Amino acid sequence: MLPGSPSTPDFPTRFRIVHGLISLLIGVTGSLGAALVQVNLPAIQGSLGLTPNQGAWLITIYVMTNISMNLLLVKYRQQFGIRRFALVFLSLYTVAAFAHLALDNFAMALILRAISGVGAAALTALAMFYMLQAFPASFRIGALVLGVGVSQLGAPLARVISTGLLDAAYWQGLYALEACLAAASLAAVLLFRLPQGVRIQVFARIDALTFALLGGGLGLVVATLGLGRIVWWFEAPWLGWCLIVAVIMLVAGSLVEHGRAHPLIDTRWVATAAFLRFCLNIALVRVILSEQTVGAAGLMQALGLAQEQQRLLYGLVLAATAAGIVLSAMTLNQKTLATQFLMSILLIAVAAFMDSGSTLQTGPGQLFLSQALLAFAAAMFLGPSFMFGIGQLLTRGLGSIITFSVMFGVAQNLGGLFGAAMLGTFQTVRAQQHAVGLAERLTGADPTVAATLQGYAGVYASTQADPALRAADASVLLTQQVTQQANILAFNDVFVVIGLIALVQFFYAGFLFARLALRMKAAANAAPRPPGPTAPARETA
Numbered sequence: 001m002l003p004g005s006p007s008t009p010d011f012p013t014r015f016r017i018v019h020g021l022i023s024l025l026i027g028v029t030g031s032l033g034a035a036l037v038q039v040n041l042p043a044i045q046g047s048l049g050l051t052p053n054q055g056a057w058l059i060t061i062y063v064m065t066n067i068s069m070n071l072l073l074v075k076y077r078q079q080f081g082i083r084r085f086a087l088v089f090l091s092l093y094t095v096a097a098f099a100h101l102a103l104d105n106f107a108m109a110l111i112l113r114a115i116s117g118v119g120a121a122a123l124t125a126l127a128m129f130y131m132l133q134a135f136p137a138s139f140r141i142g143a144l145v146l147g148v149g150v151s152q153l154g155a156p157l158a159r160v161i162s163t164g165l166l167d168a169a170y171w172q173g174l175y176a177l178e179a180c181l182a183a184a185s186l187a188a189v190l191l192f193r194l195p196q197g198v199r200i201q202v203f204a205r206i207d208a209l210t211f212a213l214l215g216g217g218l219g220l221v222v223a224t225l226g227l228g229r230i231v232w233w234f235e236a237p238w239l240g241w242c243l244i245v246a247v248i249m250l251v252a253g254s255l256v257e258h259g260r261a262h263p264l265i266d267t268r269w270v271a272t273a274a275f276l277r278f279c280l281n282i283a284l285v286r287v288i289l290s291e292q293t294v295g296a297a298g299l300m301q302a303l304g305l306a307q308e309q310q311r312l313l314y315g316l317v318l319a320a321t322a323a324g325i326v327l328s329a330m331t332l333n334q335k336t337l338a339t340q341f342l343m344s345i346l347l348i349a350v351a352a353f354m355d356s357g358s359t360l361q362t363g364p365g366q367l368f369l370s371q372a373l374l375a376f377a378a379a380m381f382l383g384p385s386f387m388f389g390i391g392q393l394l395t396r397g398l399g400s401i402i403t404f405s406v407m408f409g410v411a412q413n414l415g416g417l418f419g420a421a422m423l424g425t426f427q428t429v430r431a432q433q434h435a436v437g438l439a440e441r442l443t444g445a446d447p448t449v450a451a452t453l454q455g456y457a458g459v460y461a462s463t464q465a466d467p468a469l470r471a472a473d474a475s476v477l478l479t480q481q482v483t484q485q486a487n488i489l490a491f492n493d494v495f496v497v498i499g500l501i502a503l504v505q506f507f508y509a510g511f512l513f514a515r516l517a518l519r520m521k522a523a524a525n526a527a528p529r530p531p532g533p534t535a536p537a538r539e540t541a
Contacts, residue, residue, distance in 0.1 A: 002401060006082045006129050006194040008137065015192075020134030022188045023127045024150050026090075029181040030123030031154025033097065033116060034062055036165075036174045039158045039307075043166060044109075044174075053230055054106050058113050060226030063413060065117035067222060068215035070409045071264065073122055074402040078202045082194050086126055090186050093119025097179035101172060123185075124151045125405075129194055142329035144390075145383035149325035152379055155293075156321055159314035163307045206256065210264050213253030218410065220246035225417040229424045266403040269396050277512060278392060279411040282385050284505050285345065286415030287422070289378050291352050291498045292317075294423045295491060296371055299358055302487040313364040313371060320372040324379025332383050338513040341384040342506060347377035349502035356495035358488055423494050430490035431483075438482045 011019070037044065038059055045055040077085045096115040103109050131147030132140070165173035220242045228239055257263040269275055300310055328340060354370040386408070393404045 002197075005077070006133070006197045008132060009195055010136075011133060016134045018192055019130045022185075022192060023130035023134060023147055025181070025188060026123050026130060026185045027127035027147070027150030028153050028157065029178075029185045030093075030120045030127065031151045032158055032181065033093075033120065033154075033178040034059075035155045035158035036162065036178060037062070037113070039162050040166065040174055048103065048106060048109060050106055050109075053227070056227055056230045058109060060223055061110055062113045062117040062120075063226065063417065064219040064222045065114045066121045067218050067410060067413045068211075069118050069121040070406050071211050071215050071402075072207070073125065074405050075202045075207070075264070077125075078200055081199050082129065082197055085122065086189050086194060087186075089119050089122035090126070090182070090189055093123065094179070094182040094186050097175065097182040100175035101179060103175070124148065126189075127151060133194065141332055141387060144386065145329040145332055146325060148386055149329070149379055149382055152321055152325065152382065153318065156314045156318040156375065159307065160311055160318060163311060204262070206260065207264055210253055210256055213249045213256065214265065217246045217249035217253060218414075220249070221414065222417060225414070225421045229421050229428070233425070264402060265406060266396070266400040269400055269403055270407060275392065275407070278389060279407055281505070281509055281512075282389075282408065282411040283415030283418070284501070285348075285381055285385070286412050287419030288345075288348050288352070288498050288502045288505070289374070289381075290416065290419035290423050291348065291355070291495065292371065292374050292378070293416075294420050294427070295352075295494050295498065296355065296367060296374075298424075298427065299355070299362070299488065299491045300364070302484060302491065303360070303362065304484075305364065310364050313367060316368055316372050317375040320375040321379045324376040325383075328380045328383040332387060337384045337387060338517075340380055341388070342510055342513070344377040344381035344384070345502055345506045345509060347373050347380075349499045349506060351377070352495045352499035352502060356492045356499065358492055358495075360485065360488065362488075423498070426497065427487075427490045427494050430493045431487045434486035434489045435483055438486055 041055050041059065044050070044058070045052070050058075073085075080088075093116060096112050096119060099112050100109075100116075103112070127150055128144060128147030131150070132143045135143040135146075161177075162174070165177060224239050224242045224246070227236075231239070233239060254265070254267050257265045258267040332340060351370040351374040354373075355367065358366075389404055389408055393400060
């Protein structure tokens with residue numbers, strides 16, 4: 001039906017099962033590699049002798065190349081075919097994964113992460129195509145949801161297995177697993193190649209200019225969002241220059257596309273109110289889903305909990321994610337689309353408010369229910385949002401498939417980055433404000449504070465003979481506890497903000513769905529009805 005997509009012959013059952021397993025393998029491979037680096041960044045930084053700024057670049061440059069490559073992937077499939085698409089990009093990802101094992105400096109790590117981002121950009125689509133082969137045409141919508149959803153399993157899985165990998169082979173174990181999964185995916189694709197589809201000539205010379213402008217602009221936006229919180233927004237002038245250049249490049253690229261007869265990006269569709277609302281809703285949900293990556297993970301770090309103590313928590317998150325994907329795939333249709341979309345947002349709000357009462361005594365056990373709800377909601381949200389976008393695409397025409405693919409990925413990636421950047425910045429600012437407020441209440445004249453300091457000083461009595469030094473150590477310990485408490489209070493503020501944003505979006509999305517339903521009902525009532533059968537004329541004498 002679509003050039004660049006595989007045909008869907010009627011495979012026997014055993015072939016369908018194999019294609020489903022290959023889809024699962026490719027989806028996990030594409031998401032696990034990036035998640036392993038993000039979760040274990042301190043270990044990688046330490047082994048390579050990197051600063052926090054350099055470590056942040058390893059994650060940022062992966063997203064920069066990943067989001068930019070989406071501009072060309074659909075056209076590449078359309079012109080060169082799905083089989084070459086699969087082999088070229090999966091081979092690229094595999095080579096980069098094995099090359100990671102020879103890392104010895106920052107420059108090499110940066111280049112390899114950029115190459116990995118390029119290769120991984122194709123794996124989500126590849127997992128979806130293999131999943132489509134695993135099910136009959138009657139389950140086509142569910143297969144799409146499963147194919148897109150399997151890529152969500154990598155993030156929680158990385159937190160479950162990272163401890164064992166680090167214990168077994170330190171940071172090399174992380175890259176060894178990524179390389180082995182990539183090699184297994186490549187072998188599976190070589191053994192079970194996707195059926196060939198229709199190929200057409202689509203590339204034009206001006207595509208290179210469009211890719212340079214739009215891809216470069218998106219990359220600079222990603223760099224700003226990824227590094228802003230690390231180098232701090234108002235202390236690094238290059239962030240402002242990046243944004244200025246990004247705006248110029250994006251506007252120039254849009255003007256080039258707007259004047260083309262066959263554009264890479266359908267700017268007229270992107271500028272419509274319906275499409276902008278669609279992208280806004282996708283981006284907002286990705287913002288509030290930062291509750292898990294920024295909020296809960298940051299809270300666990302502030303509480304001083306090691307990854308080993310969080311394995312059961314993220315095991316439940318992994319199970320809830322899988323359950324959300326399966327349930328969404330089994331129940332998603334035109335009637336349940338709005339319900340699933342709204343329910344996922346409401347569950348995110350509930351989970352955020354549940355976490356907003358965290359204290360020093362909070363542990364992974366207290367987050368089991370809230371994080372499971374959040375993971376379930378995140379998995380359930382992806383299917384309805386993807387299918388709603390497909391519905392808009394069908395009304396526009398399949399010629400805008402590239403626009404839909406690019407904008408769906410951009411909305412998700414930039415929404416997640418923006419959420420992490422803004423919520424992380426908000427947490428930092430609120431932690432400083434809480435620390436100042438707590439410190440103002442701690443005065444030496446307060447008998448409770450004096451007794452606390454005396455008790456802390458007694459802890460050092462066996463190792464420190466000088467009373468003055470014991471008092472100084474006690475003050476340092478109290479300051480550390482104040483800082484920890486301030487961070488926890490700041491995370492509670494983050495959870496409240498996420499919950500409020502989720503509630504606002506819930507009512508806004510509900511209003512949009514209700515208005516759409518009323519318009520469809522009015523259009524159905526206004527449609528001319530076919531005339532009914534007329535009574536036969538009676539014969540007259």
